[in-house]
Amino acid sequence: MLLPRRILVQEQAFEQILRSEGKKLDILYSGSCDEKRVRTRFFFFLQRQKTKHLLFLIGEAILLPISGLAALLPGPNVFFGVLALLMITHWQALRGINQLSKKDYVFIPTQLLKEWEQAILTKTEKAYSRILKKMAEEYHMDNIQKILWK
Numbered sequence: 001m002l003l004p005r006r007i008l009v010q011e012q013a014f015e016q017i018l019r020s021e022g023k024k025l026d027i028l029y030s031g032s033c034d035e036k037r038v039r040t041r042f043f044f045f046l047q048r049q050k051t052k053h054l055l056f057l058i059g060e061a062i063l064l065p066i067s068g069l070a071a072l073l074p075g076p077n078v079f080f081g082v083l084a085l086l087m088i089t090h091w092q093a094l095r096g097i098n099q100l101s102k103k104d105y106v107f108i109p110t111q112l113l114k115e116w117e118q119a120i121l122t123k124t125e126k127a128y129s130r131i132l133k134k135m136a137e138e139y140h141m142d143n144i145q146k147i148l149w150k
Helices: 005-019 035-072 078-100 111-122 125-139
Strands: 022-030 104-109
Touching: 005 078, 035 078, 035 104, 104 111, 111 125
Parallel strands: 022 104
Antiparallel strands: none
């Protein structure tokens, strides 16, 4: 995929909301802030993501006819294909964000995320790999270091 790993995983997570069953959704957080503040920040995060995806879709829709002109060039129309793929990704993510905003959330504080947050604040890079390895095992995520640690 053309998107960086961190962004791609986020887009896929938004898209997976469309396939999720049930009305409740568990969201893990570090527990260093109170739940009311986390709920507020999550609401604004969703609004920011919704706006960002709408702007991307508008920009891509404007570029779509221009990329169609590349069909006159010999060979496959890579510009149109890439743009279409990005539009599909952003559209599915936007649909997932809209569905996510209608669900009920259960915010669950976890010790691993608190350890990660503390390691980031104190800048102890020696602990990063150990904490990320524990996170990968507990949350069943491959290559989590590519998402959380550049």
